[in-house]
Amino acid sequence: MCGIVGYAGREESVPILLDGLYKLEYRGYDSAGVAVCRDGKLRLAKTKGYVRELDRIVDGGRLMPGSVGLGHTRWATHGRPTDSNAHPHISHGGKIAVVHNGIIENYAKLREYLTGKGFEFNSETDTEVAVNLIQHYYNKTGEILRAVASAARRMEGSYALGILCEDCPDMLIATRRESPLVLGAGDGGNYLASDVAALIKYTRDVYNLEDGEIAVLSESGVKVYNGDLEETAITLERVDWNISAAEKGGYEHFMIKEIMEQPEAFRKTVSPRVAEGRVTLDELGVSDEYIRNVSKIYIVGCGTAHYVGVAAKYNFEKYAKIPAEAIVASEFRYSGPIIDERTLVICVSQSGATADTIAAMREAKRRGARVLSIVNVVGSVIARESDWALYTWAGPEICVASTKAYSTQLAVTYLLTLYFADKRGAISPEEYESVVREISLLPGKLARVLKDKETVQYLASIYFNNEDVFFIGRNIDYALSLEGSLKLKEISYIHSDAYAAGELKHGAIALVSDGTLVVTVATYGALLEKIVSNAEEVRSRGARVLSVTTQSGAGRVEHVSDSVITVPDTHDMLLPSLGVLPLQMFAYYMALMRGCPIDKPRNLAKSVTVE
Ligand code: M6R
Numbered sequence: 331m332c333g334i335v336g337y338a339g340r341e342e343s344v345p346i347l348l349d350g351l352y353k354l355e356y357r358g359y360d361s362a363g364v365a366v367c368r369d370g371k372l373r374l375a376k377t378k379g380y381v382r383e384l385d386r387i388v389d390g391g392r393l394m395p396g397s398v399g400l401g402h403t404r405w406a407t408h409g410r411p412t413d414s415n416a417h418p419h420i421s422h423g424g425k426i427a428v429v430h431n432g433i434i435e436n437y438a439k440l441r442e443y444l445t446g447k448g449f450e451f452n453s454e455t456d457t458e459v460a461v462n463l464i465q466h467y468y469n470k471t472g473e474i475l476r477a478v479a480s481a482a483r484r485m486e487g488s489y490a491l492g493i494l495c496e497d498c499p500d501m502l503i504a505t506r507r508e509s510p511l512v513l514g515a516g517d518g519g520n521y522l523a524s525d526v527a528a529l530i531k532y533t534r535d536v537y538n539l540e541d542g543e544i545a546v547l548s549e550s551g552v553k554v555y556n557g558d559l560e561e562t563a564i565t566l567e568r569v570d571w572n573i574s575a576a577e578k579g580g581y582e583h584f585m586i587k588e589i590m591e592q593p594e595a596f597r598k599t600v601s602p603r604v605a606e607g608r609v610t611l612d613e614l615g616v617s618d619e620y621i622r623n624v625s626k627i628y629i630v631g632c633g634t635a636h637y638v639g640v641a642a643k644y645n646f647e648k649y650a651k652i653p654a655e656a657i658v659a660s661e662f663r664y665s666g667p668i669i670d671e672r673t674l675v676i677c678v679s680q681s682g683a684t685a686d687t688i689a690a691m692r693e694a695k696r697r698g699a700r701v702l703s704i705v706n707v708v709g710s711v712i713a714r715e716s717d718w719a720l721y722t723w724a725g726p727e728i729c730v731a732s733t734k735a736y737s738t739q740l741a742v743t744y745l746l747t748l749y750f751a752d753k754r755g756a757i758s759p760e761e762y763e764s765v766v767r768e769i770s771l772l773p774g775k776l777a778r779v780l781k782d783k784e785t786v787q788y789l790a791s792i793y794f795n796n797e798d799v800f801f802i803g804r805n806i807d808y809a810l811s812l813e814g815s816l817k818l819k820e821i822s823y824i825h826s827d828a829y830a831a832g833e834l835k836h837g838a839i840a841l842v843s844d845g846t847l848v849v850t851v852a853t854y855g856a857l858l859e860k861i862v863s864n865a866e867e868v869r870s871r872g873a874r875v876l877s878v879t880t881q882s883g884a885g886r887v888e889h890v891s892d893s894v895i896t897v898p899d900t901h902d903m904l905l906p907s908l909g910v911l912p913l914q915m916f917a918y919y920m921a922l923m924r925g926c927p928i929d930k931p932r933n934l935a936k937s938v939t940v941e
Contacts (some may be wrong), residue, residue, distance in 0.1 A: 332354075332357070332359065332403060332405050332430070332431040332432075332524070332939075333350075333354030333402065333403040333454070333523075333524050333528065334401070334402055334429050334431055334511065334522065334524040334880075335350030335351055335400070335401040335521070335522065335523050335527060335528045335529070336349050336400045336401070336502045336521065336523070336547065337341070337397075337398070337400065337519060337522070338398045338519065338520055339341065339397060339398075339518050339519020339520060339549045340396070340397060340518040340549055341397060341518070341519055341655065342391055342396070342397060342892040343366055343396055343397050343398060343399030344390075344396070344399055344401075345790075346519075346532070346830065347400070348364070348381065348401065349531065350401060350521075350529065350662050351364075351401045351402075351403055351683075353525075353531075354403055354523075354524070354525060354527065354528050354659050355381060355403065355930065356527075356584065356728040356729065356730065356936050357405070357472070357525065357937055358405050358930060358935030358936055359402070359403035359404055359405050359935075360378065360379070360404060360405060360411035360732060360800050361379065361389035361403070361404045361406075361411050361413070361416035362380065362383070362401070362402065362403045362404070362416065363375060363376025363401070363402050363404075363416045363417050363418050364384065364394065364399055364400065364402075364418070364449040365399060365400050365420075365429075365494055366395070366396030366399075366400075366494075367396060367398045367399070367427075367494045367495075367496060367504055368396035368398075368499070369499070370465075370496055370497070370499050370909075371496060372427050373394055373396070374420060375387050375388050375393075375394060376402075376413060376416035376418065377413055377416060378412055378413050378418065381403065384480075384824070393879030396466045397549070398494065398499060398501070398502055398537075398548075400415035400427065400429050400522075401522060401898045402416075402418060402429035402430075402492075402749075404417050404887075407434070407940055408454055408456045409453060409454025409910075410454070410456050410632055411743070413442075415453045415455050417430060419453060419457045419460075421462050421464065421465035422450050422451075422465060423591060424871060425463060425468070425495060425711055426461055426465050426468065426474075426493065426494065427493070427494045428460055428461035428464065428492065428493050429457075429491070430455075430456075430457040430490070430491050430492075430509065431489065431509045431524055431939060432487060432488035432489040432939060433941075434456040434457075434459060434460055434485050434489060435485070435489045436484075436485065436486040436487065437459045437487075438458075438811070439458035440459045440485070441459045444466060444917055445773055447463045449466070450904070454647060456487075456733065456940075457801055459520045460485060460489065460491060462484065462491065463481040463484060464477050464481040466481075466590075467481055469733070470596070474493075474497070474503065475500055475544060475546070476559065476611075477557055478493060479505075479544060479557055482505050482507070482544070483610035485507075485787060487507075487508075488509045488685070488940075489505065489506065489507055489508075489509055490504070490505075490506040490511040490524055491504060491505050492522055493518050493764060494513075499550055500549065501546050501547070501774070502520075502546070502547040502549050503544065503545065503546055503547075504522050504539060504545045505539075505542075507539065507541050507877060508541065508688070509683075509939055510524055510539075510683055510711065511523070511524060511539040511545075511732040512524070512525070512526055512536050512537070512539065513531040513536060513537045513539060513545055514535065515533060515536070515552055515566055516532050516535075517533075518549065520548070520552050521533060521547070521643055522547060525759050525937075526569055526726075527726055527728070529706050534568055534569045534570070534901075535567075535568060536566060536567055536568075537552070537565070537566050537567065539554070539653065539766045541800050542556065542557045543555065543556060543557075543562070544556075544557070544559070546918075547712060548555065552564070554638065555606055558646070558837055560578060583729065583922075583928045583929050583935045584729040584929045585723050585729040585731055585821070585918055585919060586918055587909070588727055588729055588734045589734070589780065589915060589918065590780055591724075591734050591912050592733065592737045592911070593773040593774070593776040593777040594773070595722075595725065595734040595738050596737055596738060596773050596776060596907070597721050597735060597773040598723040598724075598738075599738040599741045599742060600744075600772075601609065605747070605766075607763060607766050608766070609745050609749045611720070611746070612817070613720075614702070614720065616702070616884070617654050617717065620700070620752050621749075622919075623672050624652055624655050624673075624921055625652075625673065625676045626652070626654070626655075626673045626674070627643075627652050627653070627654040627673075627675075627676060628654075628656075628662065628669075628675045628676070628694070628699075629642050629643060629646075629654060629656045629657070629676045629678060629788045630658075630662050630672075630675055630687060630690045630694070631658070631659055631677065631678035631679060631684075632658060632659050632679075632687055634680075634686070634735065634736050634813060634816060635678040635684075635732070635735075635736075635739060635791070636656060636658050636659070636678070637736070637813040637816065638678050638736060638739040639657075640656045640808070640809035640812060641656075641740060641809035642654070642740075642743035643655060643656040643809075644806050645743065645806070645919075646746075646747055646750070649747050649748070649751045649756065649757050649761075649765075650750040650751040650754060650756050651751070651754065652750065652754075658686075659689070659820070660686040660689075660690075662694075663689050663690045666696070667768050669694060669699045670699075671698055671699075671700070672702055674701075674702060675690075675699045675700070675702070676702050676704065676743075677690065677701060677703040677704070677712055677716060678700075678703075678739050679703065679704070679705055679706075679710075679712050680705070680707070680724075680732055681706070681936070682703070682705040682706070682707045682710020682711055682823055683707065683710050683712070683937050683939050684937065684938050684939070685938060685940050685941045687712060688711055691703070692715070695715075697715075697788075700718075702716060702717065702720070703716035703720070704718045704719075704720050704742045704743070705719055705720075705721060705722070706724050706727065706735055706738070706739075708721060720739035720742050721738055722741070722742055723738065724737075724738040727758045727930055728929065729929045729936075729937075730821075730931055730934045730935070730936045730938075731817055731820055731917070731928075731929075733817075733844065736813065736910060737776075737910065738785050738797070740906055740907055741769075741779065744765070744769060744903060744904060748762060748765060748766065749932065753760060760938040764804075764901055765901050765903055765904070768901040768904055769904065772899070772900065772908075774899075774903055776907065777889070779898070779908055779911045783791075785895060786793045786895060786915040786916050787919045788925055789876060789895070789916065790920045791923060793847050793874075793876065794822075794920045794923040794924055796847040797824060797825060798824070798825050798841065798846055798847070799815070799817075799818060799825070799843070799847045799848075799849060800827055800828070800834075800847070800848045800849070800868075801814045801815040801826065801828040801829070801851060801913075802828070802834060802848060802851065802868075803828075803851035803852070803861065804816050804830060804831050804851070804854060804860055804861055805854050805856075805857055806853075806858040806905055807852060807853055807857070807861070807905075807909065808828070808851075808856055809906060809912055810853070810878075810905075810906050810909045810913065811828040812828045814828065814849060814851065814910070814913030814916070814917070815828035816828075817913060817914055817917035818913075818917040820917075821918070821921040821926055821928050821931050822917060822926055823926060824920065824924075831850075831864040832860070833858070834867070835867065839867065839868065841937050842871045842872070842873050843871065843872050843873075844872035845855045845872060845873075845874060847876065848868045848873045848876070849876045849877075849878065849913075850864070850875055850877040850878070850887070850890075851877075851878050851913075851915075852865075852877050852878065852906070853878065853879055853883065853885050853909045854896065855902070858883050858886050861887075865887065865890040868925065870915075874892045875888075875893075876891065876895070876916075877891040877893070878895045878896075878897070879894060879897075879898055880896060880898065880899045880900075880905070881896075881899055882899050883896075884896045895912045897909060897911070
């Protein structure tokens, strides 16, 4: 969704801002803009459309000199994607410019209040309310930091703000609530961004601004104040992400690069947590007594993260013998979940910034649950606010479609399942050992599946003209079907649905006719015969069947399939890790053949920071 970059230093700011905005493109946006402050005057350039259009308008920065500036990519919420709704927004009177991520919930009331004070508005956005509110307090106090602090106190909702003021031309100001902002300390210049990817090229020394803090960046340094404007000491953290992780490294798209990174990402997530045949999650600090007493697990997330939860639900129940329910975050919050101190809520999120998941986490805590999060972005809101956090060491995931985040989240759920199952005495030592052994073999098996990408590419060349694709599966294969279908529809725009295979004949089979493509996910050996029957049912109604199965299952599904993709055998718990790879590649090659903008599908944002 929206992205913020800022710079205050010795260099020309706009080339740095444009570079940062290109890095943030992956988040999804529909307009872009920059502002600089030079010789006591604010200058703005903004446009509907892509950063490259903005780049052309400012001639790479040559038309907008100035060493203190702000940039923004906007994903429309309040008002259509137009030039006038694009950020930065400037206050009535033109003294202050603001870029904003998030939603100011009481903006209508504030707008009415400001209109009554004579302020005029030129856009439909809530951001223009923020900039005018700051201007309003600046008119009263003549002190920009006091004005920002006063405005922050009156705004409800979520916001990350970057602020420039003509009267303080050397300063870049920032504040936030519930929407992330990171400060970067460099040599001769300091940086602001909503996401580390935008500033990692310039500095690795960062500080995650806390809710309610106000930061002032200038060429000479970074100062941070609390809401009462008392200076607070900050400790910089060192980001160890590799720059190449945020670049394509020779691949045509981030998606295929990230698909190929999965064996390594899986290894990085798992290997520090398995030693001498045992899963060690001591980093969590959860007591054995708590684990033994857990009576119910809710697994909460959105989109792909939710589908990790669906797979994990089967595993928690089967191996740890704990009742578990996977629920989408936006439903959890309003469903009145029955929670007590023995309820564990597991929040799954790549970004750690998804608004619905944050809201669900807070609701769970309010109701008395303990929250354990599985998160990729270090220091993100979800990681910080949950009782316990386990990081997935996937590195930055740039493509909107989640792939390596899914794999590493699954990996963490396997470790948790084993850890809990063992502490509760719910799993036999033999089975525990065999899963741990298989986990150590998985990176090699994942690499083998990925090597066979030409087979998947060939199958995509046969099926890419289909306009309706159904995915069916049972048990963990149902969880995989949901993910396979989401991946396909979000990047190829092919209509697709996933069904628990047994549900098909209760309605959806009416849609199956000559040539309909049905992807049968059939990796789970225990239910193979059942899914083979379902494949026969759709085939006899004219469907073409593409089956994804294991090497040992291939012989049993071939006779009901037009095409078969096989993955190596492994322990049942771990099957989703192997089964998802052909589904991800299938979606990728289908989208490639249809000429879709794979990394940035229409209407989607990488990080969904509004409800
Ligand atoms: O950052 P999160 O994991 O919380 O994001 C959740 C979903 O928005 C995300 O998985 C989304 O569904 C992806 N586009 C799926 O590929």
